[in-house]
Structures are given as C-alpha cells and as structure tokens.
Amino acid sequence: MKFDTAYSLSLDDKLSIYDVRDLNFDETVAFDSDQDSFLCPNDDCRAAFEAGNVLSTFNAKNVNYLRTPHFKNTPSTRHIDGCRYASTHKTATGENDDEREENFPSEFVLTRRTYAPKTPVTSPQGQLPQGPEKTPSSRTSPSGSSHDTTPDKTSVFAHPVECFVSNIDDKDKLKSMPLKIGDHTATYSTFFKKIEYLQDNKGLIYWGKIKAIKDYTSSFRIDFDKKVWLDKKPYSVNVYLSKKLIENYRKRSVFLEQIRAAADSDRALYCFFYGVTPELKQVPSKKNPEQTFGVFSANIENLDHLLIREASGLE
Template sequence: MTFDKAYCEELGGNVTAYKARREFFAQNDLDFKFSFFCPDENCNVELTGVNIYAIGKVKHKPHFRTKKNCSHSYDCSIVEELDKEAKSIDKGSTTAASHGQKSNKYPDEFILKRPKKENQNKSEQSDDDDFDIEPREKIKSTTTTTTDAKPHKTSYLENVVDSYEDMNEQERKEAYITLNAQRRSYHSTFKKIQYFQDGENFIFYGEIEPIKVYGDNYSITFKDRVWIDNKPYPVNMYITDDLISNYRLSRLFRESIDTLAKQGSNSKDARCYFVGSYPEVKEIQRKEGNIFTVYEVVISNLDHLVIKFEK
C-alpha cells in the first residue's frame, strides 16, 4: 500500500514525500534517516520512504509504503479512504489493500513563489519552512468526485515534473494545473524549449547535451535549437558555483549535476525542466573577433530547475 503523505516524528507533522526529500538533503548528516508512520493519529503502523534519499532518475516518484508484515489499525481512516477510492475507480475491486496502491491525485496548482510565514521567534521564516507540514489527525471522509476533491497544491517543481512524466499523453490532456493564475492541461502547460516564443508562462523542457564543467560552474545546452528568422540558435544556461552554494539543497543539486557531468556522452535521455525564467538573446564575441549569438536562460532560483537522467 502506497501513500503520498506520512507522519514524520523528526519534522513533527504529516509531510509529503517531496517535503521529506528536501529536508533530508538540507541537512549534512549523510547517515541520518527519518522515521515515518501512518498519517492517521490513531494508527501507528510504520511506513518506509521510497526514493526519498535517491539521486538521479528513479523508476517511481518519491512516496511512502507500509512496511512488510505490518498492518494498519482496524479503524484507520487512511485505509478507509483508499478503500472508497478503489471502489469508486473499479466497482469490481474489493479493498485498496488488495491492490496495494493508492489512487494518487496529481498536483492541480503549482505555487511559483512560496508565501513566507510569520513566527513568534522570528519576523519571518525561510521560504521552505513548515509550509508543507500538516498536523497529525484522523483523516475526514471526502467525496470521491473530482470536482469536490481538495485541491492539491505544490511548490516543488520536481513533484509536477514527476507527475507529468508519470502520465500518458491522454492523461496529460485531461489533467489540469494552474500556473501563475492560468489554468491549462498538463499537455499545454509543458512547452518544448524550441517553442519558447509561444509565451513565458510555461514549464519549459528538453533533452540536453553532455554538461560542460568550468571549475565549479556548469554549462547546460539543450539539444534542440530554436529557429528564428530561418536561423537555428542554441539555448543554454550557466549555473554558477555561487548560485549552488547559496541554495538550501546545494548537496542534492551538486551531487546530481556532478553525477550527470561525469557520464558525459554516456548519459541517457538527460533532460532539463525550468520555470519562471525566459530565454533572452545574448551575443558572445569569440577570440577570433566574430560574434556568436545564443539564447540564454538565467536561473536565479534552483527550486525552479529540475534535471532528470538515468544513472
């Protein structure tokens, strides 16, 4: 049985797998692991975090599952909800436990700028504080219709990207998400980099060339060129050491990009997603004196950049 959320003792509340993943890579103890339990306050069955501590491409997106040979309490509200969802999806099914899967709801709103929270001890906290931590309580019963379901908001681009890659083409056309107050299907929200001139309010993506390393800095170039005035131009981005060092998840990002850079031309299907930035024309003068024109993406927030690849 799999879950999107779990109660985490160390974080003091119910968290998503993406929140747990970020908190893990934000600390320096490589041997530290979180303790996870059922989100229902009356059910203390232990859960396992799946792909929370992984770097690179994984087969399944981060989630939680019930440990083997462990059972939820007889009145666990989580199991009751899964049972209702399973029956609404397939009238011929018996219980959610028989399927061993939860019917996951894809995020339907991406929060580009996280709100800051006030605190008694500090005037304001960081953008990644307890915004995604919920109190542990018995889950209230909900209806099974999509229109009445509670909105699933996320500020983690990785969550949205994983959902997009998890969908087939039909699901991408049927599932909707709000980005900067504009609601569109996943299919219409994700835009291939060569079509960036269609507008700014998209999640851009594309396969990338082998990453080039310049000291502690990195250069990323998309394989597909953009055609402007019947001429092809490359689209790239330059990730500086300062930007990475000041990032809360610098260990995760640096380990990921170093792993990919070392693969060089052996990397398979490496692709990059970004949001909140837009390619701008840039002219570079070479040593020979001629001018080289590129379109550069200036990334100021690494939360808005996701790189996927196979290890």
C-alpha cells in the same frame, strides 16, 4: 499499496513524499527520514493505533530515481476498516505501479514550504516526559480535510515534473489535469513546453534533452540538444548556473553531486526549469572576440526550480 502523503511524527504534520525528499537534502534543517516515523495520513485511522504502526518510504533518499517515490505499508501496518490506505490486494505485476504518479497537484507554489519545529510537551515541573505521547496528534495541514489529505498544492518542483514524466504516454490525462503557477492556470500538457518551442509563450516549464553540461568548477552551463529556429536560422539554447547561485543553495552538496555525475554521464538526461525564459543574445566568439554569434540563453535564478533527471519515453 503506494500513496503520496503521510503523517510525520517528528514534524507533527502531513508531508508528501516530495516534501520528505526535499527535507532530506536540505542542509539548513536537521531532518533525516530514516530517523522519523511516518504514519497513516487518515486522522481517524492514525489515532486508533500506537505510534509504532508505521509506513515505509520508497526513493525518499535516492538522489536520482527512475521509479516514482512514495510511501507504502509494511507487512505489519494496520488500518481501520474503511481506510483507503489499507492494502486490499497485491497486483500481479508487483512494483510496476511505482512507475506512475497519480497524485497531481493542482498548484505549484513558488514560495517554499516551511515547517514549525515541534514543541516538546513538558510536565508542570518543567521536565520532559519520559516517553512519547500515546496517541500522535491529528493536526492537519491547512489545505487538507480533517480526515484524509492528498496535497492539492506543492512547492517541490519534482512533484509536477514526476506527474508529467510518468504519465507522458497518457496525453489525454495531461491535457485534462489543471495546473496553476502564480496567476497562470493551464493544463499540464500546456505548461510543459519543449525547449525548441520556447518562443510560443513565456512563463512555462521548459524542458529538453541535454546535449552537454559545461563544468566551470564553480559554475555550470547546460546546453540543450534541440535548437530554436528563428527567421529560418537555428540557434543553440542553454541555461547558466552561476557560482553565487550554487554557493548559496540550501541543497548545494547534493546538487553538485548530481550535476557533476550528469556532466560525466553518457545516459540520456533531461533538464526541466521554471522561472526564466531563454532570450536571444549575441555572445563573442572564443576564436575571434570581435565577432559574435546568436544563442538563446538565460541565467537560472532559483535552483529549486530546476531539475536534471532521466525520463524515458519523452522522445
């Protein structure tokens, strides 16, 4: 059985698998999911067992993935009767259910989630205890119930993108699932807009197949395959990633690894981004700087809100 949320023993909080991935690649925090223990998110179930009753992760540290990340039970994981995270059966198709994300967040929060460091418990003499507490904390996140939490909000862009990509064949679901970003609420189907239709509305999640990635060593430009038509003329579309933006990014190393691999790849890759809308600009021609040509372009402002990935079935 796969599920989206688990309790982190090191952070004393409930995290989605996308939170875990985000922390694994964040160079500003000391976190390694391989060194953490993840327990059942059901408070009553978790309190009934020792801290060694752990879950495992799937695609928590892979830079690129094709199958949906998740937590899952190990062969030795136990649950109390009635816990919905207990593995009650095995599907005949094995891991095929990994391909679809069922936990749709209803809100993409633009402010990144932060975590308070866990405060060690000290004895009256001021010394650290020799062993861990017998029962993990049953603290819950603010948006969760006292027993069981599937996050209704996320600040990790990959989560709504995975919901859209892995359910692309279920148009009715995408048209029915609500999503809020800032003050704007719509359905997933409405929020995700193909790049060639970016003139239809601003403030959406734009996406499209990548034609090329221009590597300028310290900055990058992503060119999209589809063109935007305006006044019966086709215009190219691109987004620019500046040197300063990349140098100050908290996940700089993994980002550079991913985008340079993407630039050299012959696979079909897609780019998703939020926060900027490409506008028609006149840029000078390289061959003749006195001449200009039109292109829809935008400077990405937040790399947390940009994602490059494979996405089978989109086109």
